Amino acid sequence: MLYCYIEKDKNIVNITEYKNRGDGYKCYYGKATLKKGYSFVDGDEPFYALLGTNSCYSMTELLHPDDLDDFLGAIEMLGKGTQYLTARIRCYDQQYHYLYLEMRRNGRNIDGFDTIDMELSEFMELKDRYAIYMHLIRKYREFLGLLSQCYFEYSLETDEINIYHYINVRSIPIIKCPLEKARNELLASDEPDSLKTQFEVLYEVLKHGKDQFDVTITLPSYFDGTVQGSKEDRRRRFKGRMMYKDGVRYLSVGIITALEGTEERKSYYLTESAYDPGTGLFNKRAINEYTIERIRDCQNTHEGLYLAIIDVDDFKTINDTYGHMFGDEVLSRVSEIIRSDLNARGVAGRFGGDEFMVLFENVKSEQELRLILKTITKNIQWAFADKEVSVTTSWGIAKYPEDGSSLEELFKIADKALYIAKAKGKNRYIIYDERKHGNIVTDREIQQNSGIRSTIVSDSRKAQIVQELTLKLHKEGAGALKSALETVCAGFDIDGAAVYTGDDMHRSISVGKYVNPIQNLTWAMDKKYQELFDEQGVYMESTMSRLKDSYKEAGRMYVSQENGKFVQFMAVREGRPAAVVAFDFFNRSPKLGGTDTGMIRIIGAFMAEVAAE
Template identity: 40%
Template sequence: MEFVSEQENKGIWRVKGSRIPKKRDMVAGIITPDRNREQEAYYLTPAARDAGTGLLNKRAWTEYTIEQLNRKDGQVRWLVIIDIDDFKHINDTYGHIFGDQVIRRVAEIMQELVGQRGVIGRFGGDEYVILLEKVETREQLKTLLKTIAKEFALAFDPKTHATASIGVSEYPVDGSEYEELMRKADKALYLAKEKGKNRHIIYEERLHGKLESDDMQNMAMAYAVSKEKKREVITKMITELCVSDVNSIVKKEERLQQIRSLFDLDGITIYSESGAQLVCRNGNYMVEVPDGRGLFEDEKYLALFGDDDNFIESNTLKLRSQDPAAFAVMQKQEIGAFLQCLCRKEGVPNVIVNFDVFNRNRKWSDEDITLLTILGHCIGNLLNYSE
């Protein structure tokens, strides 16, 4: 038998190993402090909240998540890591006050959409985490993540371009321990960043490989190195173009293949002289080269280029309603996505540089758009100059 006694200013005490003697109004036993009842879970305390967003802080979310995983009940749970894309650029461009507003608004959107289905935490900076406990199927998960991405896009001015990359792991399929699940979600996040950002990836060993002990460190380094590598290579190519001539790139098979490999492209096609001249066509295109003059004569198609003379499409199916003739050309060549740079000569469209992707969609990252645009216009302008 035991009972608990609580006295003001004296804490909580528990009587252990007690017995009731013949005198019924007495209890005999050993009295010790009830340490377990004195210690409230940290995630339930006011200190557990992040000051900037009101979400659980890193320690509190981690403590709660480990506690739930330790139940070992087999219930499906998803560990989600969300990272705002290019947040440093947002801070540098619009200021830290606006950056803080983005942080808070993103937190509000997730709270509204996740609701009672999970617990959200902020790991610091622009990174958030969610333990989803009431999302049973992968289809439900995908719907939720797509809705979050859509709401992010609607919440800010398009010029701000606030998007997020998301990595996910599944309990108990991907493991039962916190560290393993977090590392797999983190790997999925890095893959999402590497593939162009503004997307979610759900970890699958079959698709993404086993997780090695130093995998995350290598992934992080590879992502950082890949960005620097692209910048370094494009800078050297532009210098080479300026010092030599445009043929040092467009007539060099190894240079074109290097560009394709670096940016995960399937083909590069360049027309000059308003489509009359095929400058180069590098890649395993499945059909014969089309007559480029048709594109330059298609006013509807040329109108799709922006003020910066770029036309970027992640899914060529969108062309079906915009320009059926151009769509037919793309479909015949099995082009699924493209980035095109139009260069004018004395105000007249004269060169188009096409960076193509076959039979798949492609979400172009800001980094790739910037570098390919610089390279494409540099090539196009030099071709105009050399004619």
């Protein structure tokens, strides 16, 4: 075996073993910008995936101590041009990864600091190749999207034929099924024998892996909605060739075109008039029709979709203050960022004004969705960081089929979530959760019957919750704490809550979906930590990295628990903490209004006193 080594301060690393380790996410190529304090902004999705929750720390905090001087030395040399170095950085798994870094000043000065663009990769020899290939892939997808024909591929390994077209740099499936199944259905149908004979020719050239072929057939009338019409309208030319892998035939690929003189009927979203002239995104009709069609397709494939409604925050003020030309620039740039960061995982459309809609596809989990949303929202904010105005967006998201089985149902849910995002202070995304956000039908009935403006829990209802829980806890004591915590979380949009008691401050009660929950709040027994609480025994923290200086382990554990913010309440007995109640917000730091803060302080402090008894 050939071994390659790097010697650095007498630390010997086997690079071959390091590259071959299979312990998780590999960042072939990612990028971000360093602002004042060497904090990260404007990162792309691979970058945020590599760092995980550590992206809230600064670069100097994440570097291995032995590599800090090299990094700072490279910073000092940026005046001479791009600097290159390898360094160990603490990543998503709290382990140090060897990364190859390229850093250069980008010409932007924010808050008196010359911001720095940074590119990083784990596999140094693949970085350039990866970037080039991704550029080529996107470029050719753009070319494919400009053409009107459909494309097909047939796998000799799986017998699957896939027919699709390209929209917004992503392939949209029309037909995807085993070739043998398509043939059997056609033979059992009432289609003319001449049509079956034509299809048999295509079947044979695909099955036998012919190197090149050019076959004209008439598609069955039931084949797809885009080819409905007379028999002549359904005539298509399949022109393709065979691809080889390791010298073995494995995939036939080609294009499908309508014959000259025939009329190919298209869905509206496939036509040239489907695009908004100001942004290049789908217009309202096109995005609606496309979404309806994809929902229909997913009823058979059981795929999941996410529907998002987006508003540019305070856009009317931006227009009125800076003029319509700048307003148009904002909409154009926001559209570019959404389309670019969305890549091939969905399509976007403009509803009009500053309102957009995005249909996310091929997103495997809510965690992946949150990563995409984080990337888009942060990049939009950073795009205007050197302007006089702050440009942010608010998002409301619904999931198919959990939140609805039609466009209308999903849109109502997403619209509700958007309203919540704006009511919570804007510049955020809300993924609808009925447990936290309530039932859409019930809330709208309440709104119509009582005149309450908000579709979220009203201030009067919150006050009622606090009053009812105070009486209940006074009457029933600690036995009612868990149900009380659940009610507070639902009413005040809190992600999780926990009670810590005993000499070891162990977690005695917990509600909500915690990741890596803190089992013992041992640092609460430390005098310096207790000094963080105000005279009423309340401590509110929205920057986890602040804890790291004095409470390094605590800071890491809060990050591991995915806290973006917490509010803690301490009850003291005989000069020692007897109980701590924690309200936790995961992966977000909501701006709590004065009314919410006041009511949370009242009920949280009372809960801590009850838990201490």
